Every structure is written in structure tokens, then in C-alpha cells.
Amino acid sequence: MALAHTILVLLANTPRSGYDVSKCFDDSVGCFWKASQQQVYRELARMEQQGLVEFEAVPQEGKPDKKIYRVTPVGMQELSAWFTEPTDPAPIREDLLVRVMAGPYGPRELLVQEVHRRRQMHHDQLQRYREKEANYRAIAQPSPPLQFLYLTLRRGIRYETDWIEWCDEVLTILKESADPQEDASTAQSAL
Amino acid sequence: MALAHTILVLLANTPRSGYDVSKCFDDSVGCFWKASQQQVYRELARMEQQGLVEFEAVPQEGKPDKKIYRVTPVGMQELSAWFTEPTDPAPIREDLLVRVMAGPYGPRELLVQEVHRRRQMHHDQLQRYREKEANYRAIAQPSPPLQFLYLTLRRGIRYETDWIEWCDEVLTILKESADPQEDASTAQSAL
DNA sequence: TTGACATACCCAATAAGTTGAGTATAAACT
């Protein structure tokens, strides 16, 4: 249900169109929540039906009307109520770890390659987050919404850093135990 | 699609019943993949139809037949083919971070409480993982499947540790900037 | 003896997420 609440928070900060909300999922909140444009539009329509948000149609030339959504009092009430409910850790479903577990059933090099590739991806993402962090730190008086968003960015930075470190750990172990059959004692001490 | 492949790897290690596969999702692979019993049964039925696995029905008294699944040659082929495909990082959908972003719209104490609670959960999970790690290290000659599974356990340990550290970071910041209105300069330097 | 827990499976309804296309226009780049 948190998709609706994420959107509520975004709209509570600033009234926006569905398109703009969708962009937030690529930018600011992307480090902890993903949603496709279709999901956003559908959710907004549902939320409007439930009275959590309302929109003002802004006519445009050639394009469909822009719907600027804002949170209603009912929506703010919902946000408050939701604030008191406990949250659960997100279930993890990580393809790469399935691949690692499948290690004995495929060539070692392919696995090493894949971990390398993933390390690079996390490295690149970390760079983007670090830039955003630098931008944030340059703001003299960040607004409360920004201050809290920064905490989520910190989570993103930690997450990527942690992945990189794990990749390095795995690559080291895979290198050390390259041929367990040839030298079983080495392989063993490596683990 | 990785649910099927996770099951394939589990069955490649040891033929098991659906019930036993389901238990693995609570135990060994729980740190990177969750699946309900229903999901497992449905997936196994689908995989059987596709010829990836086959089962031997073991009659039991009073209970339904136990179906012991094993991977077929076609299943092993599928596993090999899948091994060459790249994996994508799992999209993150973290309720707690939505809550943090919603920080300005609820009482500070509630947020602090929630982060505390989550810290405790990650702490407890970490303890469980550390026990499993100790068990693993006590094994003289771990089999290759176990060796690779250990790498995924390392990921779990890192993950939980990382969360705990982030919780501590957030709790520190929330304490420091307890009342930004009263002392804006302190609040600012804290961020 | 009642209730919780473990074994072992199946079914159905709903919710959520993904994929791919379609309707329009305009600016910027190649």
C-alpha cells in the first residue's frame, strides 16, 4: 500500500501532475521505491476516487489536459493514520544471489564476470548519489522535507557501498578458491 | 523468473518435496529470496508441466502423497542457459524509507520509535545469520553448493549490518536536530 | 483435552506489477 503513501508525501510537498510524480520515482525517491508511469497514473486515479487527492485540469494546446493533483484533507488524515502503523522490512528477491547459489552448475568465469558487472552498476549508481549528496550539502537551509529526503539518500549511498564491498569480497574468494580440486586445503582456509 | 531457478538449484542439490522446498525459503535462501508455500507449489506444478522437474509420489498414511521432486536433464539445461543471462539489481521498495520521507507530516517520536524497532529487527536477524555463519565455519570440508550458499549468507550479514548502521546514523541526526526551530544553526550543521 | 505446531498438499479471489501499445505535440540535436 506504500505506493499510495509515497505519492501522498510527494504531493503534500508540492502539487504535481502525474507525469511529474512519475519523474520523482526516477529521481528523488528512486533509491527506495520504483514505480512505472502506468502504476503512477493508475494509483492516482484510484486515490482520486477514494478522495485522497483532487486535481485541477489545466488545459494545454495539442496535449491532453494536465491534471495537477493536490492532497485533500482526507488524504492528510490518511497520511497521519498510516504514520502510526508499523512498517515491515521489504522482502528481498535478488537475482544475483540466486546466480551465486547456482554457482556449482555453471562456469566460474561467467559468475566472476557477472559479479564484476554488478559491481560496476553499483559503482555508477553510487556516483550519482554522491553528486546528489553534494548538491544537498550546498543548500544553506534545507527545508524539512528535503532534510528527511536526505536521510533516504544516505540509505541509498550505504546500500550501493555495501554491495560494492560484497562484490569485492566474493571476487576475492572466487579467485582464491579458483580450483578447489587442485588444492583442497587452500580452498578450505579461504572459506 | 528467478523463483523457478531458485527451486531448480535447491532441487539440483537435493531432491525434495514441495513442503521441504518451501522450508528452504524460510531457512537457507531466506536472506535473498522469499516465497510463500502457495507460490512454491504453484511453481513446482508449472515446472513439472514444462518438464524441468519430475516427481515420484511417495504414498503416506492418512496424508496426501508426498511428491519428491528432482531436476530433469531439461531442467539442468535450462539452468545452464539461464546462467549466461545477465541479472538486474532488484528494485527496492522500502516502506520504512517512505515513512522517513513522510517525516514532516507526523510526530518525530513515532518516527524515532519506528527506526528503533527496525534496528532491533535487523539486529535479531543478524544474530541468526551469525549463528549460521559459525555453523558453516565449523564444517571441515564444505561441499561446493554450501560454499556458494555461504557467499549469499555473507550478503545477508552485510545487509543487516548496513541497516543497523543507517538506523544509528538516522537516530543520531534526529536527536541532534530535535527542534530545528529553536536552534537553526545547530540543525543545519548537523546535516 | 484443548490448542499449538508440524507434515503435506490444493484452490480461488484479489491485488499488484509488467509489458506494450496508442494519442498528441514540440524542441533539440544529428
Add this chain to the structure above:
DNA sequence: AGTTTATACTCAACTTATTGGGTATGTCAA
């Protein structure tokens, strides 16, 4: 001149996941 990128929203089909029930039986403890 043609492609990409951006704006702005909609619809339909499909796959996946969740929730909550049901069928059976046996064991263990309060």
C-alpha cells in the same frame, strides 16, 4: 530531413504475488 527526448495521459493484456481458506493426520505440551 530524420531521430531522439521531453511533455502528458490512457488502455488492455498479461504475469506474479498475496491472502485466506480448505483437506487430512500426528505429536507435544499446558
